[in-house]
Amino acid sequence: MVRWKATIAYDGTHFSGWQVQPGKRTVQGELEKGLTKLHKGKNKKVVASGRTDAHVHARGQVVHFDSGLQIAGDRWPWAFASVLPPDMQVLSAVPVSDDFHARHDAxxxxxxxxxxxxxxxxxxxxxxxxxxxxxxxxxxxxxxxxxxxxxxxxxxxxxxxxxxxxxxxxxxxxxxxxxxxxxxxxxxxxxxxxxxxxxxxxxxxxxxxxxxxxxxxxxxxxxxxxxxxxxxxxxxxxxxxxxxxxxxx
Amino acid sequence: MVRWKATIAYDGTHFSGWQVQPGKRTVQGELEKGLTKLHKGKNKKVVASGRTDAHVHARGQVVHFDSGLQIAGDRWPWAFASVLPPDMQVLSAVPVSDDFHARHDAxxxxxxxxxxxxxxxxxxxxxxxxxxxxxxxxxxxxxxxxxxxxxxxxxxxxxxxxxxxxxxxxxxxxxxxxxxxxxxxxxxxxxxxxxxxxxxxxxxxxxxxxxxxxxxxxxxxxxxxxxxxxxxxxxxxxxxxxxxxxxxx
Missing domain, CATH: 3.30.70.660 (Pseudouridine synthase I, catalytic domain, C-terminal subdomain)
Known part of the structure; x- marks a missing residue:
């Protein structure tokens, strides 16, 4: 299992903000759905540097997640591109130490x-x-x-x-x-x-x-x-x- | 009845092009719907300089239409703003001669x-x-x-x-x-x-x-x-x- 730090961008127009809310389309929700799909249905979670509100955009939001997949850093954006909607994007991903935390360490x-x-x-x-x-x-x-x-x-x-x-x-x-x-x-x-x-x-x-x-x-x-x-x-x-x-x- | 020449802009992203098509959201359709609303339900038509395709944008499309409403040229953009969706906009309107034709005269x-x-x-x-x-x-x-x-x-x-x-x-x-x-x-x-x-x-x-x-x-x-x-x-x-x-x- 490796911890990854990923930088992501999103167009906030059609999102009800970052955080998962029942019945709403959120950035966290779509990102976790995509990540879960990459892990063959195994439930995956992501942690962001902080929340953003409805309609707020991001050019450089940072998240962390753990994965056992053998994907090189420069391939993660491509892997995500195949499972994410067009209004969000993983720009880069780098492996980090197991105790890295996107929110606490910002x-x-x-x-x-x-x-x-x-x-x-x-x-x-x-x-x-x-x-x-x-x-x-x-x-x-x-x-x-x-x-x-x-x-x-x-x-x-x-x-x-x-x-x-x-x-x-x-x-x-x-x-x-x-x-x-x-x-x-x-x-x-x-x-x-x-x-x-x-x-x-x-x-x-x-x-x-x-x-x-x-x-x-x-x-x-x-x-x-x-x-x-x-x-x-x-x-x-x-x-x-x-x-x-x-x-x- | 006065003939008006109006310059319009639209974001083509969510339009199936200019021309009215049954069951599709088109620029002409929305514009005529708005104009009809301004005329208390009296069916109104517009003629453009030419069609544009699905997803194509306009910064300066030109249309003509006839109206008996007493609206000054510089007020038309405001009148339209109250009845048009946010992805289209009337930028300006000027009165023209009765034989002006947005397509033929371009x-x-x-x-x-x-x-x-x-x-x-x-x-x-x-x-x-x-x-x-x-x-x-x-x-x-x-x-x-x-x-x-x-x-x-x-x-x-x-x-x-x-x-x-x-x-x-x-x-x-x-x-x-x-x-x-x-x-x-x-x-x-x-x-x-x-x-x-x-x-x-x-x-x-x-x-x-x-x-x-x-x-x-x-x-x-x-x-x-x-x-x-x-x-x-x-x-x-x-x-x-x-x-x-x-x-x-």
């Missing part, structure tokens, strides 16, 4: 959130980019506001209020906002851990700043408040991508 | 075809870009081969063999192949008219040249042959976009 994660700003809708982006239908948007203030979040803070204000987690202190290593194409902008957030909905609440609040419903300084005030009600709306899932998960080398 | 059309070249699959592009899974691809030869098609020719070799059209002479004004991003290339073909599957057969043949199954000079030989069997495969519909339709000013 040191940091990078999320990206794609935003379109402008009055014209682009239907080809409807599942992949969040659209703010505005002509005027204060991009510079969005950029500056994010800097107020970098560092180690109690991020309670940016955490869904129904979360059971006690310790809401996290370290955000990087929070940038880049112009990537005409009308297209990208948030990039990297940190040692993210609370439930944290990226989407930060983005929702930053969008309020872009729309001048809030000022740059409000971002700091909201962080200090530790009160979810002070922050902006949770931005929709379809603009969000789990981009990369970092492990100790 | 002077030229531009198609674009998006190609990804390289061993790595990108699942987010699976419905929007055709993927040639190769490391080596002779882009320069593709570019040169297209130049042999520019001008007025009998394009029988690049027309689906079951087409009833007699006169297969068309003028191709422009045929270019551009590198647009990492691993991403775009064919752009503009002409006064296109035969059935003409763009997709030209692209399929050009891809054979890129893969070195054919030489640059073969493109000229195939054109001269006027024989569909000499050309390459019809490239898949999902890489193709009806980009723009030109009318006399």
């Amino acid at each position: 040191k940091a994660k990078e999320y990206r959130y794609f935003l379109r700003v402008g009055p014209e809708h682009d239907l080809f982006q409807r599942h992949y980019v969040y659209h703010a239908y505005k002509n005027t948007f204060d991009h510079a203030s969005v950029q500056r506001s994010l800097q107020l979040l970098v560092g180690t803070h109690d991020f309670s204000a940016f955490c869904a209020s129904n979360t059971p987690v006690q310790n809401k202190v996290r370290t955000l290593d990087c929070a940038t906002y880049m112009h990537i194409a005409e009308n297209a902008w990208c948030f990039r957030l990297q940190g040692n851990g993210f609370l439930y909905n944290m990226v989407r609440i930060i983005v929702g609040t930053a969008i309020d700043i872009g729309l001048r419903r809030l000022n740059v300084e409000d971002m700091g005030r909201i962080l200090q408040s530790r009160d979810r009600r002070e922050a902006g709306k949770t931005a929709p899932g379809h603009g969000l991508y789990l981009w990369k998960v970092y492990y100790a080398p | 002077k030229a059309k531009e198609y674009r075809y998006f190609l990804r070249v390289g061993p790595e699959h990108d699942l987010f592009q699976r419905h929007y870009v055709y993927h040639a899974y190769k490391n080596t691809f002779d882009h320069a030869s593709v570019q040169r081969s297209l130049q042999l098609l520019v001008g007025t020719h009998d394009f029988s070799a690049f027309c689906a063999s079951n087409t009833p059209v007699q006169n297969k002479v068309r003028t191709l004004d422009c045929a270019t192949y551009m590198h647009i991003a990492e691993n991403a290339w775009c064919f752009r073909l503009q002409g006064n008219g296109f035969l059935y599957n003409m763009v997709r057969i030209i692209v399929g043949t050009a891809i054979d040249i890129g893969l070195r199954r054919l030489n640059v000079e073969d493109m000229g030989r195939i054109l001269q042959s006027r024989d569909r069997r000499e050309a390459g495969k019809t490239a898949p519909g999902h890489g193709l976009y009806l980009w723009k339709v030109y009318y006399a000013p």
